[in-house]
Amino acid sequence: MTELDLSDVVFSGTPLTDGPIGTSERLVIMGQSEDVETALRAVCAKTEVCALAGEATASDTLIRYAKHQLRALTGSRAAVRPGLEHVRLAARFFGITVDGRRAEELDPAARARLRLAVTIAAALTQNTPWLALNRPFDGIPARARAGIRGRLLDALDHFELGAVFALDSAVDAGIIGGRTVVLELDQVADAGDFGQQLRTPRSNLAADLAGVNVFSGLARRGWLSIGHSQVRAKTELDGKVFVTIPTGAVRLSFDEFSPIFDGEAVFEALVVGLHDKDSKVQVTLSPSDTEVGLALQADLFDFSAEAADNSELPWGVLHPDLGADIAQQSTAVRPGTRLWVEVDTEQMRAYPVEDASPTAVMSAKE
Structure with missing residues (x-):
């Protein structure tokens, strides 16, 4: 050979x-x-x-x-x-x-x-x-x-x-x-x-296939941070880490003070793109202030059979703050639209750069 x-x-x-x-x-x-x-x-x-x-x-x-x-x-x-x-x-x-x-x-x-x-x-x-x-x-x-x-x-x-x-x-x-x-x-x-690679994404390809956003982060003094963003969580890790945020772990609204938000890291973002991803439609978000927010891919609509069975909302709707139905939201959310965004930090995962084992981070609210 x-x-x-x-x-x-x-x-x-x-x-x-x-x-x-x-x-x-x-x-x-x-x-x-x-x-x-x-x-x-x-x-x-x-x-x-x-x-x-x-x-x-x-x-x-x-x-x-x-x-x-x-x-x-x-x-x-x-x-x-x-x-x-x-x-x-x-x-x-x-x-x-x-x-x-x-x-x-x-x-x-x-x-x-x-x-x-x-x-x-x-x-x-x-x-x-x-x-x-x-x-x-x-x-x-x-x-x-x-x-x-x-x-x-x-x-x-x-x-x-x-x-x-x-x-x-x-x-x-x-x-x-x-x-x-x-x-x-x-x-x-x-x-x-x-x-x-899919279990612990380090590349954009693996992150996309795994349905998450992946970032380089830093764990220090009990806190996990991603760049200068205020999106953070408590952690027991220490040192350089990778952080994943699922595309479904994002709440969206036109109102900064919407009752759907329950944390401190609510940030404004611009919709810079929309695209299909399997049974979902996703938005690409760019933060107005990188000192506060993150650039993210987020689920906007979900047209899966599971969503049709389980949702009390009209089929496809994930964010009722954006409109009563798909028609309203499709009209309202387009490239150039400004939205308010919050990440569900309880769904964030972190793992050391040199490690292959994902570790759940603790919510910043704990």
Whole structure:
């Protein structure tokens, strides 16, 4: 087995991996697109790595596509004939026959299976033990995705190939397993088991998937603080920490003195954006005064089935102070709207920078 050393692929002084990884391991790269693309280009530049085959055009026959990609990936016309034998061998794992049909006759799932089979064939042809797979499951219908993932993992194990994946999906990352590196702002924001990253978010990606805001904070003299903000809580921790605030742990009103607020850290914020997040609509809030408030993502509407079953309010409404129903609130809350905000500090969590165990912080009211 050939190890892959990516310690020379560096982001702001931090290597992509601390040392070589073996072909029995898998590496997943996630995060901001430009950073992920930069990392993957560096991986593909390694002589022991084969890149993902290009997509087939509609007019390509399957056999012509395979020949063209074998030439492109191996850089050799002479590799085409032996490569086609590897194509037929790899294609069996993906349940596809490479013949004279046109690519336009295949559905998206079959095209993806063809692409992966040709990629593996090119690696086998040039005796390249590693694949660099850039979002290999994009465009595959959800019902077919699980099956193709399974076929790919079986093929990697059978042919003893290692793989570096660039992925956007937490489900894909979870199934692929191995080590996950998250890149943000030209930095390695986090690395390791992806499930652990979601339990103790350190990156914006993990925070988004976990449904929380994440901040760097400081625990000192029994208090947890985030920058200069007055949003704080009591804690038994000490030193540098990460702090999470769930997107649902925010109360919103047009009235600074609304009875829904029960703490001292009520702050004014500007709505700078709205976006869909699963079954919810969220607002992006920017504090008018950073000495008081925090920049947050907060749930505005919730259209989940659970919300429909349990809410005494009109379906979707989370903040009755903003209007009687969704229509009123949709009209009233737009980019540029000013709101008053309070964080439910009882839902804040903190954990030491060097630790992986989240710790509930105590409410500032206690």
